[in-house]
Amino acid sequence: xxxxLITISYDGTAxxxxxxxxxAITVQSVIENALFELLNExxxxxxxxxxxxxxxxxxxxxxxxxxxxxxxxxxxxGLNGLLPYDIAVTDAKEIAPDFHARYNALGKxxxxxxxxxxxxxxxxxRFAWQIERPLDIDKMNEFAKSIVGKHDFYAFxxxxxxxxxxxxxxxxxxxxxxxxxxxxxxxADGFLYNMVRIIIGTAVAVSDGKINVSDIEDILKKRDRxxxxxxxPPQGLFLEKVHY
Amino acid sequence: xxxxLITISYDGTAxxxxxxxxxAITVQSVIENALFELLNExxxxxxxxxxxxxxxxxxxxxxxxxxxxxxxxxxxxGLNGLLPYDIAVTDAKEIAPDFHARYNALGKxxxxxxxxxxxxxxxxxRFAWQIERPLDIDKMNEFAKSIVGKHDFYAFxxxxxxxxxxxxxxxxxxxxxxxxxxxxxxxADGFLYNMVRIIIGTAVAVSDGKINVSDIEDILKKRDRxxxxxxxPPQGLFLEKVHY
Numbered sequence: 001x002x003x004x005l006i007t008i009s010y011d012g013t014a015x016x017x018x019x020x021x022x023x024a025i026t027v028q029s030v031i032e033n034a035l036f037e038l039l040n041e042x043x044x045x046x047x048x049x050x051x052x053x054x055x056x057x058x059x060x061x062x063x064x065x066x067x068x069x070x071x072x073x074x075x076x077x078g079l080n081g082l083l084p085y086d087i088a089v090t091d092a093k094e095i096a097p098d099f100h101a102r103y104n105a106l107g108k109x110x111x112x113x114x115x116x117x118x119x120x121x122x123x124x125x126r127f128a129w130q131i132e133r134p135l136d137i138d139k140m141n142e143f144a145k146s147i148v149g150k151h152d153f154y155a156f157x158x159x160x161x162x163x164x165x166x167x168x169x170x171x172x173x174x175x176x177x178x179x180x181x182x183x184x185x186x187x188a189d190g191f192l193y194n195m196v197r198i199i200i201g202t203a204v205a206v207s208d209g210k211i212n213v214s215d216i217e218d219i220l221k222k223r224d225r226x227x228x229x230x231x232x233p234p235q236g237l238f239l240e241k242v243h244y
Numbered sequence: 245x246x247x248x249l250i251t252i253s254y255d256g257t258a259x260x261x262x263x264x265x266x267x268a269i270t271v272q273s274v275i276e277n278a279l280f281e282l283l284n285e286x287x288x289x290x291x292x293x294x295x296x297x298x299x300x301x302x303x304x305x306x307x308x309x310x311x312x313x314x315x316x317x318x319x320x321x322g323l324n325g326l327l328p329y330d331i332a333v334t335d336a337k338e339i340a341p342d343f344h345a346r347y348n349a350l351g352k353x354x355x356x357x358x359x360x361x362x363x364x365x366x367x368x369x370r371f372a373w374q375i376e377r378p379l380d381i382d383k384m385n386e387f388a389k390s391i392v393g394k395h396d397f398y399a400f401x402x403x404x405x406x407x408x409x410x411x412x413x414x415x416x417x418x419x420x421x422x423x424x425x426x427x428x429x430x431x432a433d434g435f436l437y438n439m440v441r442i443i444i445g446t447a448v449a450v451s452d453g454k455i456n457v458s459d460i461e462d463i464l465k466k467r468d469r470x471x472x473x474x475x476x477p478p479q480g481l482f483l484e485k486v487h488y
Contacts, residue, residue, distance in 0.1 A: 009364075086370075
């Protein structure tokens with residue numbers, strides 16, 4: 001047996017997130033079905049994170065244990081041939097038998113796309129949240145800067161959270177604008193349930209003048225979810241990179 | 245009554261082309277249903293062309309006759325609100341009562357996207373034809389140039405064609421390459437059934453050395469469909485502009 005770390009990229013529109021669910025099509029179940037067809041044995045894969053329904057990944061990793069004798073190139077090409085167009089295997093490498101796709105990740109980078117325009121565009125809306133009113137990028141960056149560092153992000157998580165410890169360290173967070181495309185990039189050692197999407201909703205509320213950046217520290221301390229912005233819709237969110 | 249020319253943009257992946265078909269979802273039927281909801285009357289729209297199943301449009305036009313008293317802005321916003329994310333109304337203007345979306349078009353520009361890479365990419369494949377082997381852009385441009393002008397394009401059409409006259413004038417045809425993205429742009433006074441997709445298949449066959457550009461004139465004269473390349477898949481094709 002050998003353990004392999006597989007890197008994939010997917011358009012999450014058609015999927016109920018990564019994680020296996022009975023009675024729903026998830027990225028994990030589609031991959032496990034393709035692996036069963038390729039290897040003729042039931043293989044369980046372990047993802048680096050759950051991702052919500054409709055969220056995309058430029059780079060997502062999982063590990064699996066398989067027989068020693070599968071050449072990497074054949075594995076990659078075989079799996080890609082069995083997967084639909086919206087899931088691509090981009091890398092596969094052998095790792096130590098105790099390496100874990102989730103626990104060994106030092107951090108992750110997400111990118112969230114906002115399409116900031118009052119024109120409807122079918123080629124943008126699959127991968128972005130449309131906001132028609134002009135956004136204040138300076139204010140959004142002021143907010144982004146305010147959450148960098150080690151904080152209890154309890155307020156920035158939804159009730160479906162499954163962890164006790166809600167302290168995370170954000171190492172980088174900033175907003176860029178290029179024409180109608182506004183992007184927020186965030187890197188942290190880990191993310192709570194819906195954390196990025198609540199950060200986006202709050203960045204927009206700050207831009208709208210509904211939340212003051214000077215209040216964020218207090219809201220974090222009070223763990224007050226209700227004082228923050230909405231949970232932004234999933235289709236703008238991309239897992240950009242997994243750091244090992 | 246007034247006649248209006250509506251401009252839309254759509255991601256055609258989910259649709260069986262523009263034209264109404266019983267028992268299939270087409271762009272036309274979705275728009276007519278939205279118009280029925282908006283105007284509370286059955287309105288028939290006339291498109292500038294059919295487009296095949298899975299083909300996209302950056303700009304597609306149709307005309308319709310409706311009551312005088314609908315303000316343009318309300319019409320636009322109302323219709324966009326009723327349409328799914330993958331169809332957008334981008335313009336609406338009043339036209340002369342005898343103007344026709346199809347017959348008044350002087351020409352159209354199509355663009356075909358090829359993703360020229362051996363890497364699978366879920367964010368490319370919805371809107372491009374993947375070709376793994378390197379393409380010879382110079383050869384493709386030599387072929388593109390050879391079809392510019394007035395020719396009988398019978399050989400570049402599929403048996404489903406519905407017209408008698410197969411002579412068309414191509415005013416411009418060229419290929420560009422930007423990284424992995426290869427695009428063929430073509431403008432003509434009209435297009436036959438599958439004409440652009442057979443032109444693309446042939447451009448690729450020329451790149452592969454399977455067809456010589458010097459033979460194209462002869463193939464056109466002999467109306468020999470079998471001597472040309474395959475019909476390229478629909479998902480790379482975009483109606484780019486309708487010229488009036």
